[in-house]
Amino acid sequence: MNILVTGGAGFIGSHLARKLLKDYQLTIVDNLHAYYDPLQKQAHLNAIRKLGLPFQFIETDLINESSCQKIFEANSFDAVIHLAALPGVPYSIQQPHQYIDLDIKAVVNILKHAGEANVKHVLFASSSSVYGDQAGGALTEGMANGQVVSPYAAAKYGAESFCHAYQSLYGFQLTILRFFTVYGPWGRPDMAIPKFIKKLLYGEPIEIYGIQSARDYTYIDDIVNGIEKALLYSKGNETYNLGFGEPIYMETLLSHLKKRFPEMKTIQRQTRQGDVKMTWSNIEKAKNQLGYTPHVNIEEGLDRTISWAKQYFKN
């Protein structure tokens, strides 16, 4: 199978690429966006290169339609896994127009040219944020109703709608995957767990926004397995939650961290605009239809991430 992974120099994309490269022909497209240090993205690419397996890397911005078209004309992909996006809720409040460009317009370019090129299967990386602020229970796929609370989430919800429109226009198989707070080695530096661990390693206090909040933290290897299962076993046009299936309250996360960093100091801040109180995935659909089973619980995931961070930051 010949696969295009967009955003393959990013956190999730580079882990996915390392997994897929062993079994499939792979092209990665990424513009090394400066949302966080492009040197980290180069390091992600180097980690893929270290496997010593051939792949094609194209550095380009998918907002540029003619570049996007050329990629599809020069290759014959069976599947496209579209991960490229500008992530992050707070930045989307500062720069909403960029999210319309990168998280909607670039998606339309991919959908149109994948359709024109007769790609069989398009997988789109969506987010738990499309559920808005519906605290109180596990979220099932039918519960997204457009009532989101950040420009990032609005862009993802809008992009999902474009996915459906282009699926109907071109007839490719569409799989929408909604990821829940992904963490692990090479984690995105704007996200809580990677940010906390780095600060704790250097003995710095960590800032807590929303002590009462909870997140369904999902370890990167589980997400990558879920994406591959969706690639192989998703039938028809479906949307799946990929999470661990358990909300972890901030206080619980902090107590796990305190065990590992007894000197930990925290600074309490107000809840940030655009943040939801809780995310909690119901993963029954992905379990039943894809055979997806997350294996790495929060304690194991933190241990693995800390041991990676000790090597990465302290060397």
Ligand SMILES: NC(=O)c1ccc[n+]([C@@H]2O[C@H](COP(=O)([O-])OP(=O)(O)OC[C@H]3O[C@@H](n4cnc5c(N)ncnc54)[C@H](O)[C@@H]3O)[C@@H](O)[C@H]2O)c1
């Ligand atoms: N990490 C999470 O917890 C999480 C949760 C829900 C959804 N997601 C989604 O999963 C996907 C991957 O997220 P991530 O955490 O790996 O983020 P990331 O920022 O590490 O990776 C995204 C990559 O896309 C690239 N990119 C952005 N715009 C581009 C463009 N126009 N053209 C080419 N490349 C472009 C960036 O340079 C980056 O390398 C995103 O769509 C994100 O919204 C992530």
